[in-house]
Amino acid sequence: MTRYALTRLALLLVGLFVASALIFFTLRVLPGDVAQLIAGTNSTPAQVEAIRADLGLDTPLTSQYLSWIGGVLHGDFGRSLLTGSPVWDQLVQKAQVTVPLGLLAMSIALVIAVPLGVLSAILRGRAGGTSLNVASQAIAAVPVVWAGMMLVVVFAVWLGWLPAQGFPRAGWQQPGLALRALLLPALTIGLVEGAMLLRFVRSATLQAVGQDFVRTAAAKGLTRNQALIRHGLPNMALSVITVLGLQVAGIIVGSVVIEQLFSLPGIGRMLVADVGNRDLIKVQGELLVLTGFVLIVGFVVDLVHRAIDPRQREAA
Amino acid sequence: MLRRSLAAAVALVAASTLVLTACSGAGPQPSATGTPDPDASVAIRLVLEPSNLDIRQTAGAALDQILIDNVYQGLVSRTPEQKIVPALASEYTASPDGLTYTFTLREGVTFDDGQKLTPDDVVWSLTQHKTQATWTDSDRLSRVKSITADGQKITIAMAQPDSQLLWNLSGRAGIILKKGDKVDYKTQANGTGPFTLSNWKQGDSITFERNAKYWGEPAKAKEIVFDYIPDNQAALNAAQAGEVDVLTGFDANLKKQLEQNGDFRLVLGKSTDKGTLAMNSHNQWLKDKRVRQAIRQAIDHKAVIEALGSGQTMFGPIPELDPGYEDLSSVAPYDPAASKKLLAEAGAKDITLTLTIYNGYGTTIPQILVSDLNAVGITLKVNAVEFPTWLNDVYVNKDYELSFVLHTEARDFENWANPDYYFTYDNPKVQQLYQESLGATTDEAAAGYLRQAARIVSEDMAADWVYNGASVLGVATDITGVPSVNVNERLNVAEIAKSKG
Numbered sequence: 006m007t008r009y010a011l012t013r014l015a016l017l018l019v020g021l022f023v024a025s026a027l028i029f030f031t032l033r034v035l036p037g038d039v040a041q042l043i044a045g046t047n048s049t050p051a052q053v054e055a056i057r058a059d060l061g062l063d064t065p066l067t068s069q070y071l072s073w074i075g076g077v078l079h080g081d082f083g084r085s086l087l088t089g090s091p092v093w094d095q096l097v098q099k100a101q102v103t104v105p106l107g108l109l110a111m112s113i114a115l116v117i118a119v120p121l122g123v124l125s126a127i128l129r130g131r132a133g134g135t136s137l138n139v140a141s142q143a144i145a146a147v148p149v150v151w152a153g154m155m156l157v158v159v160f161a162v163w164l165g166w167l168p169a170q171g172f173p174r175a176g177w178q179q180p181g182l183a184l185r186a187l188l189l190p191a192l193t194i195g196l197v198e199g200a201m202l203l204r205f206v207r208s209a210t211l212q213a214v215g216q217d218f219v220r221t222a223a224a225k226g227l228t229r230n231q232a233l234i235r236h237g238l239p240n241m242a243l244s245v246i247t248v249l250g251l252q253v254a255g256i257i258v259g260s261v262v263i264e265q266l267f268s269l270p271g272i273g274r275m276l277v278a279d280v281g282n283r284d285l286i287k288v289q290g291e292l293l294v295l296t297g298f299v300l301i302v303g304f305v306v307d308l309v310h311r312a313i314d315p316r317q318r319e320a321a
Numbered sequence: 322m323l324r325r326s327l328a329a330a331v332a333l334v335a336a337s338t339l340v341l342t343a344c345s346g347a348g349p350q351p352s353a354t355g356t357p358d359p360d361a362s363v364a365i366r367l368v369l370e371p372s373n374l375d376i377r378q379t380a381g382a383a384l385d386q387i388l389i390d391n392v393y394q395g396l397v398s399r400t401p402e403q404k405i406v407p408a409l410a411s412e413y414t415a416s417p418d419g420l421t422y423t424f425t426l427r428e429g430v431t432f433d434d435g436q437k438l439t440p441d442d443v444v445w446s447l448t449q450h451k452t453q454a455t456w457t458d459s460d461r462l463s464r465v466k467s468i469t470a471d472g473q474k475i476t477i478a479m480a481q482p483d484s485q486l487l488w489n490l491s492g493r494a495g496i497i498l499k500k501g502d503k504v505d506y507k508t509q510a511n512g513t514g515p516f517t518l519s520n521w522k523q524g525d526s527i528t529f530e531r532n533a534k535y536w537g538e539p540a541k542a543k544e545i546v547f548d549y550i551p552d553n554q555a556a557l558n559a560a561q562a563g564e565v566d567v568l569t570g571f572d573a574n575l576k577k578q579l580e581q582n583g584d585f586r587l588v589l590g591k592s593t594d595k596g597t598l599a600m601n602s603h604n605q606w607l608k609d610k611r612v613r614q615a616i617r618q619a620i621d622h623k624a625v626i627e628a629l630g631s632g633q634t635m636f637g638p639i640p641e642l643d644p645g646y647e648d649l650s651s652v653a654p655y656d657p658a659a660s661k662k663l664l665a666e667a668g669a670k671d672i673t674l675t676l677t678i679y680n681g682y683g684t685t686i687p688q689i690l691v692s693d694l695n696a697v698g699i700t701l702k703v704n705a706v707e708f709p710t711w712l713n714d715v716y717v718n719k720d721y722e723l724s725f726v727l728h729t730e731a732r733d734f735e736n737w738a739n740p741d742y743y744f745t746y747d748n749p750k751v752q753q754l755y756q757e758s759l760g761a762t763t764d765e766a767a768a769g770y771l772r773q774a775a776r777i778v779s780e781d782m783a784a785d786w787v788y789n790g791a792s793v794l795g796v797a798t799d800i801t802g803v804p805s806v807n808v809n810e811r812l813n814v815a816e817i818a819k820s821k822g
Contacts, residue, residue, distance in 0.1 A: 037709025042372065045380020045457065046716055046728075047736075053717075055455045056378070087372040087379075088523060089507040095523065154554075161562055169558035171548065172525070268550050268559075270525035278524055282372050283709045 010308055017304045024296045025077070028289050029070045038062065039086045039283040060086050073289065082290040087282055092290040095275065102172060102271035103264070106187050106194075107256050111249070113195025114202050119245070122206025123238070127230060129211065138207070144200035149259050153193040153266045160189055170268040190267045194259040198252055205248050209241040243313065250306035254299045355799065355820035362544035363800065363819050365812075366556045368570035370549040373507040374521065376496060377449075380457050382729050382810055385493065387547055390813040391529060393512035395495030396424045396443065396475065397487055401590075401806035401813075403642055403731065405487045409438070409497055409513060410475070419482030419762035424475040430536045432499050433510070433517045440470035445500040447477070450493075461485075461494040464759070482760050484767035488732060515540040515815045525549065529814070541802060541818035551681075560585055560795055566819060568795035569808050573630030585795045589631055590805030593640045593731040594790030596625075596686065599715075599724045600783070602745045606669050607722065613782035615663035616723075617653035619697040620690065625788045628685055635789035637779035642807060643732050644764065645771025652779045660697040673700040676723040677715050680705040686725060686787060716743045727790065729809045734771055737778045746783040750774075 040057040041048075057063050076083055082092035121137060128134030144152075161169035167189045173182040222232035261273030268274070272291060279287045371383040376393055390398055398408040407413060410424035430438040451462040464483040469476050479486070489495060497513065504511045510518040515537065516529035529545040548565055550556045553572045557579060559565045571579070576587040600607045600616065607613060622634040633641070637649035664670060674694075678687060687703045694701045701723070706714070715721040724743070728736075738755035740747035751774045758770035778784075792808045802816030 035709070037707070037711075037713035039709075041712045041717060042709055043379050046712070046726075047457070047730075047733075048380065050717075052455060059455070087507075089373070089505065090523075099524075157558055161558060165562070168564060169562040170550065170555050171559065171564055266552070266555065268525070268548075268552075268555055270522055275524050278370075281707055281709070284372075 013307055017300055020300050021297055025074055025293055028292045032285050032289055037283055083286045085284055085287045087284045092287050096294055099272045099275050102269050103260055106191055106260055109187055109191035110194035110256055113191055114199035117199035118202035118206050122203040123210050126207045126210035141200045141203040149197050149262050150266055152197055153263055156189050156193055172269050190263045193263055198255055209244045213241050247306055250302050253302045257295055357541055357818035358821040360543045361819035363542045363817050364546045364548055364565040365567040366550050366565045367547050368551055374510055375506040377456050386812050391516045392510050392514045392518055393496045394514050395490050397491045399491040401804050405491055420479045422477040426473045426475055430513050431534050432513055438513055442500045443475050443497050444468050444470050446497045458494040461489040482762050484759055484761045540815045545814045566797040566800050567803055571793045571795050573793045579795045585797055588794040588796050588805045590792040591642050592790050592792045592807045593642050595640055595728045596787040597726055597728050598785040598787050599744050601722055604722050606672050609667045610782050611663045611667040612669050615660040617782055617785045618656045618660040620693045621655050625689055631791040631793050632788045635786040637775045638737050639775045640789045644768035645775055647772055649779045657697050671698050674722045675702045675704050677704045677721045678725045679708050679711045719743050731810055751777050
């Protein structure tokens with residue numbers, strides 16, 4: 006186990022390093038630069054050059070990369086080219102929206118997927134099961150933007166229960182308002198992700214039904230459903246945890262889109278704006294943190310999985 | 322240049338009219354009932370967020386729009402009708418030969434940080450604007466010879482007359498800053514205006530507080546919040562949910578939805594937004610004037626206005642709000658048959674051209690251009706790109722065939738007199754007329770030269786002006802005092818009030 010963990014950790018670190026280089030150099034392929042943007046459409050080339058030198062954009066790329074990664078290793082993500090404010094501070098500030106949004110979306114996805122997934126497995130072959138199955142397939146295929154628009158029309162415009170967009174200016178100092186602001190966007194992501202997860206839970210449950218130990222339990226006098234819930238579900242939970250880990254990436258991508266739609270001041274919306282401004286120091290910091298988060302979640306899921314699933318240990 | 326000499330009393334009246342005219346020039350305003358609430362917070366939806374607040378160095382109308390007049394001021398300011406009025410100067414005079422301008426600086430003006438405004442600050446600021454190469458608009462004071470102060474009297478001596486000097490002083494080049502200020506201009510502001518910057522949440526909103534120490538008439542609202550919501554549908558949702566009180570940069574086609582429950586009214590005002598279709602004169606087809614004319618005559622400008630639901634047609638480089646405007650619709654009227662004929666004469670049948678356009682402009686304009694040009698046998702490919710890409714390819718490298726940009730700036734005819742500008746238009750006669758206009762000593766003469774020059778630009782088919790945009794606003798019925806003219810360029814919020822109940 007320890008050896009496995011160490012190998013897996015080394016892999017994680019290599020992954021992070023490769024990601025940082027990839028992010029840095031691919032971003033440099035984007036045409037246009039921030040100095041030209043600052044100077045605007047009534048500027049002379051000399052003006053732009055002066056601004057570029059001011060920002061340190063006239064040094065070789067490799068040395069720019071090394072100084073950036075050197076800073077990151079010391080926990081310093083640098084300062085925004087445009088605003089001059091520290092990138093890390095901005096990330097922390099925006100994470101106060103994105104992290105709760107992601108957690109809320111995740112919880113909603115679970116609340117939808119687990120009971121309904123099990124139910125649709127139990128009702129397999131009956132009308133209820135089939136309709137659940139079809140509904141989940143349909144919802145999982147819906148683009149997240151469209152789902153968001155529909156929810157806004159129903160809950161914000163028609164019913165007026167929830168705000169259509171934005172976030173309270175006082176942020177989490179007004180916890181009630183902040184939570185209300187996140188409900189619709191989280192519901193949007195949660196619905197779409199939940200529908201995908203539901204189908205996974207359903208097939209994992211069906212698989213569990215076919216397992217020997219469930220059949221054995223059923224033979225001992227438990228009903229099929231009792232056996233399923235008592236012995237099949239823990240097994241199924243393991244697979245669901247793995248899939249949830251994979252879904253983190255989906256939720257991050259979803260939140261980028263959703264934050265645009267609901268004008269939420271989160272990391273996703275900031276990322277889109279920063280790419281548009283060619284504020285590359287900020288963009289690479291944001292992407293590295295997001296990529297790092299996905300990689301670390303994968304790492305943790307792997308370790309947890311291995312720790313609780315005896316079969317994996319034997320296989321190794 | 323008008324010779325003005327205002328008595329102090331008149332100056333006071335002028336100053337208060339400046340504040341009062343902030344909302345005149347407005348279209349039909351919804352009449353609010355109830356009394357204005359002095360403690361109100363008004364939320365205004367804007368489209369484009371500034372990337373930073375450095376009014377000295379960072380270009381872009383997004384900064385001018387909110388910071389000038391509200392937070393920072395110059396010696397003079399401009400009204401929505403584009404007239405020059407006193408601001409930090411209580412009065413000013415110009416000599417008839419246009420070589421000397423004298424301003425009387427107001428007493429009792431303080432910066433946000435409490436420091437008193439001195440003539441020294443004024444001389445320093447204007448000198449910086451003139452000499453700092455990285456400051457925006459630094460070339461605007463190139464005809465200024467010296468800036469001096471004697472007591473409260475500020476004198477600007479000119480090397481040669483500049484008919485645009487006062488106009489430029491009412492913009493970026495005239496902003497008065499505290500001498501050697503250590504404020505972090507990118508995120509903070511230290512000005513003399515009726516508002517102070519209280520908070521900027523990047524990617525979300527900018528909040529202004531009423532400046533309690535303001536030298537003039539205090540602002541009507543206690544707090545103004547600018548909410549940056551790029552998407553019109555999201556903005557409409559926010560309005561319907563009561564989250565914003567004013568929408569700017571709105572879509573007139575959403576009038577019905579906006580007004581359906583009676584809480585909002587759509588207001589239209591004129592603007593200097595010019596939807597400019599630049600044509601690269603180095604292109605094998607576009608260097609032929611007949612092809613450029615054919616393109617102009619192929620475009621159904623009235624249909625563009627109908628599709629946008631607002632704005633007006635425009636057939637030359639100068640919009641109606643700017644000096645030198647005249648109706649040039651006869652130069653290239655919509656006529657597909659004539660257009661086809663011109664293309665045949667030029668041997669340009671069935672050609673393909675590429676339009677490079679910033680993707681933030683949406684699809685309406687490209688669609689119209691594609692179908693109108695297709696109707697006369699030109700295949701138009703649309704290349705929608707991010708703004709930095711547009712800047713790089715079109716603006717810097719002039720690597721384009723056709724380009725569409727909404728140029729918002731008022732009085733920007735100079736670009737047609739600059740052969741190095743991305744328009745690739747080089748006509749010495751136009752350049753000479755522009756110089757004559759700058760050197761004119763009366764507003765009428767200056768406008769006259771511009772009018773001649775603008776006609777030549779249009780007759781040369783230098784570009785097409787697809788439309789002259791309108792300022793499209795949505796205003797809640799309990800809000801008064803919202804300016805409606807050219808709000809992309811300037812949005813003076815001192816008069817905006819929200820009524821109680």
